[in-house]
Amino acid sequence: MRRRLDNRLLGLIAALTTLVVLNVAITPNFLNMQTLAVNASQVSTIAIVALGMTLVIASGGIDLSVGAVMAVAGALAPILFLSDWALANPALGLFAAITLPLCVAAICGVFNGTLISLLGVQPIVATLIFFISGRGIAQVMTNGNLQTFNNPSFTWLGTGRILGLPVQAWIALVLMLVIAWVVRRTLYGRYLLAIGGNERAAALAGVPVTRVKIATYAISAILAGLAGLIVVAINSASDAARIGQLMELDAIAASVVGGAALSGGRAPILGTVLGAVFIQLMDYTLIANGIPDEATLIVTAGIIVIAIWLQSGRRV
Amino acid sequence: MSNIPNLRIRRVTAQGHLAVWVALAALLIFGVLRYDNFASSYNISSFLGYNSMFILISVGMCLVIMTGGIDLSVGTVAALSSVVAAFLSPYGLIVALPAGAATGLVVGTINAVLITGLRVPPFMATLASMLAAKGAALWLSDSRAVAVDWASDFTRLGMGKVVGLLPWTILLALVVVLAAWLLIERSSLGRTILAIGGNAEAAHLMGLKTRRAEVFVYIFSGTCAGLAGVILASGYGAGQPLEGAGWELAAIAAVVVGGTLLTGGMGSVPATIAGALLFGLVLNLLNFENGRGTFSLSANWQAVIRGMFLLVVILLQARLSRPATKT
Numbered sequence: 001m002r003r004r005l006d007n008r009l010l011g012l013i014a015a016l017t018t019l020v021v022l023n024v025a026i027t028p029n030f031l032n033m034q035t036l037a038v039n040a041s042q043v044s045t046i047a048i049v050a051l052g053m054t055l056v057i058a059s060g061g062i063d064l065s066v067g068a069v070m071a072v073a074g075a076l077a078p079i080l081f082l083s084d085w086a087l088a089n090p091a092l093g094l095f096a097a098i099t100l101p102l103c104v105a106a107i108c109g110v111f112n113g114t115l116i117s118l119l120g121v122q123p124i125v126a127t128l129i130f131f132i133s134g135r136g137i138a139q140v141m142t143n144g145n146l147q148t149f150n151n152p153s154f155t156w157l158g159t160g161r162i163l164g165l166p167v168q169a170w171i172a173l174v175l176m177l178v179i180a181w182v183v184r185r186t187l188y189g190r191y192l193l194a195i196g197g198n199e200r201a202a203a204l205a206g207v208p209v210t211r212v213k214i215a216t217y218a219i220s221a222i223l224a225g226l227a228g229l230i231v232v233a234i235n236s237a238s239d240a241a242r243i244g245q246l247m248e249l250d251a252i253a254a255s256v257v258g259g260a261a262l263s264g265g266r267a268p269i270l271g272t273v274l275g276a277v278f279i280q281l282m283d284y285t286l287i288a289n290g291i292p293d294e295a296t297l298i299v300t301a302g303i304i305v306i307a308i309w310l311q312s313g314r315r316v
Numbered sequence: 317m318s319n320i321p322n323l324r325i326r327r328v329t330a331q332g333h334l335a336v337w338v339a340l341a342a343l344l345i346f347g348v349l350r351y352d353n354f355a356s357s358y359n360i361s362s363f364l365g366y367n368s369m370f371i372l373i374s375v376g377m378c379l380v381i382m383t384g385g386i387d388l389s390v391g392t393v394a395a396l397s398s399v400v401a402a403f404l405s406p407y408g409l410i411v412a413l414p415a416g417a418a419t420g421l422v423v424g425t426i427n428a429v430l431i432t433g434l435r436v437p438p439f440m441a442t443l444a445s446m447l448a449a450k451g452a453a454l455w456l457s458d459s460r461a462v463a464v465d466w467a468s469d470f471t472r473l474g475m476g477k478v479v480g481l482l483p484w485t486i487l488l489a490l491v492v493v494l495a496a497w498l499l500i501e502r503s504s505l506g507r508t509i510l511a512i513g514g515n516a517e518a519a520h521l522m523g524l525k526t527r528r529a530e531v532f533v534y535i536f537s538g539t540c541a542g543l544a545g546v547i548l549a550s551g552y553g554a555g556q557p558l559e560g561a562g563w564e565l566a567a568i569a570a571v572v573v574g575g576t577l578l579t580g581g582m583g584s585v586p587a588t589i590a591g592a593l594l595f596g597l598v599l600n601l602l603n604f605e606n607g608r609g610t611f612s613l614s615a616n617w618q619a620v621i622r623g624m625f626l627l628v629v630i631l632l633q634a635r636l637s638r639p640a641t642k643t
Contacts, residue, residue: 062439064565115630119630119631121630122577122578122579124386124439124568124578125568125572125578125630126630128565128568128569128626129623129626129627129630130623131565132562132565132569132619132622132623132626133619133620133621133622133623133624133626134623135619136616136617136618136619136620136622136623137620139616139619140616140617140620143616144616249443249446249447252440252443253443256440262437262439262440263437292455293454293459294450294451294452294454294455294459295451295455296451297447297448297450297451297454298447298448298451298452298455300444300447301443301444301445301446301447301448301451302444302448304440304443304444304447305430305434305436305440305441305444308436308437308440308441309434309435309436
């Protein structure tokens with residue numbers, strides 16, 4: 001088990017290294033801080049969402065609602081800090097604009113988890129509900145309008161730099177470390193992998209399946225909400241129709257390329273982040289070398305298939 | 317084969333079916349009583365014409381889901397096929413229609429090879445082909461809508477009507493639905509499809525040709541999506557590379573509402589169609605309600621209401637089918 005996991009990670013690292021070397025050779029201005037910062041800021045939101053997705057996939061489920069949850073959180077934040085009350089109390093307003101959207105996201109996640117674990121609805125169907133309606137809710141909240149704003153302390157979340165790297169890249173890094181620790185060292189992590197490995201056996205062994213699953217979907221939703229806030233902060237604008245669009249696909253792809261198995265039972269946290277980096281770098285390579293956007297979709301599709309095929313080949 | 321498992325399948329799905337037919341009837345009666353022009357020939361024909369695309373992709377999705385699989389690529393395949401059909405529209409329907417269907421067939425074949433040959437899980441395989449088809453559609457069309465040739469007979473399919481009432485597209489969709497229905501109910505291939513979803517391992521060990529059936533459903537679903545794309549181009553006068561986003565989920569929702577479980581092994585073609593019509597009807601009624609002007613729900617509400625609708629049906633289903641589906 002451990003051995004195979006390492007192999008997979010090594011394969012991914014080798015692929016990443018090849019890509020970096022290739023870029024150094026062919027892409028102009030690849031090795032400078034600006035390129036690094038641009039890529040890091042793009043990949044962080046995907047990585048943050050993908051971390052939650054990996055936990056959900058490890059439990060044997062899937063979460064299609066992450067993009068919609070991003071839209072809800074991202075639409076709510078500007079409404080809060082642009083309200084009269086928040087303008088009167090900037091500090092409190094900022095606090096509310098960050099915590100409340102995350103709480104709402106958590107509620108969405110608990111809703112998903114409840115449908116799945118208590119009512120036995122399949123994860124695809126249960127999260128499909130928010131996938132369909134979540135973005136609509138966000139658009140209803142904003143009346144379909146684009147919200148623009150100028151709030152330096154909030155936009156710091158998306159445009160600030162610490163030691164030359166974007167703030168959100170640090171957030172993603174910290175989250176990666178925390179979640180890796182949680183998966184490896186806490187009871188919750190053990191329970192999660194046990195459920196993904198064999199849910200019935202886990203339940204019979206006394207694992208609180210319902211609670212663990214609800215918590216997992218809540219974590220995924222909170223991370224998606226955070227990513228939504230970051231996207232809004234990057235743009236200094238919030239467009240409910242566009243925040244987090246297709247994010248569920250990017251996140252699933254990053255998890256799977258990182259070594260997660262859709263059947264559950266595996267939570268490769270470092271792999272997930274590297275998977276997100278790999279997909280982003282691949283896109284960047286193609287775009288920086290003048291290959292049209294559309295081709296990147298086809299290449300991403302190819303990468304997903306190859307990643308899965310390699311996995312399934314080794315499992316036999 | 318003993319017919320005992322057959323009887324069980326019928327009993328369980330009969331309960332799931334009931335909900336969707338009752339809901340459909342209730343909404344229809346509500347619409348007829350409340351809105352003057354609801355039962356007008358114009359509304360009926362435009363409703364059926366628009367929804368024929370969703371009926372097609374839903375019936376393809378239904379067969380895939382019966383095997384316990386899923387096809388996420390249908391929306392972008394329809395978009396790709398609409399672009400292909402629009403490019404070929406100067407040669408007339410006789411060329412553009414088969415070419416659009418063939419586009420879907422090719423993607424469906426790729427899905428089938430990935431899933432049955434390379435053993436990639438259906439969710440990921442069709443996710444990949446969804447991205448690839450979208451990329452191909454954007455590439456071919458240069459990310460712009462492709463105008464069809466109005467001089468040829470291509471737009472007759474999407475805009476023409478039989479005896480001035482029923483759109484050709486709904487007839488096309490009904491033929492496909494009928495074929496799929498007969499296939500599931502009467503043929504050994506149909507039995508095999510249901511058997512795979514029930515228990516793939518057991519079906520294979522019984523000597524059923526499971527791989528052939530799996531290959532068939534993905535090719536069928538791809539072809540249905542290809543036909544939907546032709547209708548899209550023909551009915552709206554352009555190949556639309558950006559259309560089709562979320563269609564796969566609408567189709568999945570229709571199948572689920574029709575009482576088919578995503579785990580496969582059971583399900584009904586007619587109930588799936590009822591599910592697809594139900595979703596279309598909700599939107600149609602909303603438009604009428606807006607037209608009355610008593611209160612106005614923006615387009616943004618449509619998604620919310622569809623989601624709530626799906627939630628209600630799923631909750632009903634969870635109650636109805638729970639005892640019977642515990643495995």
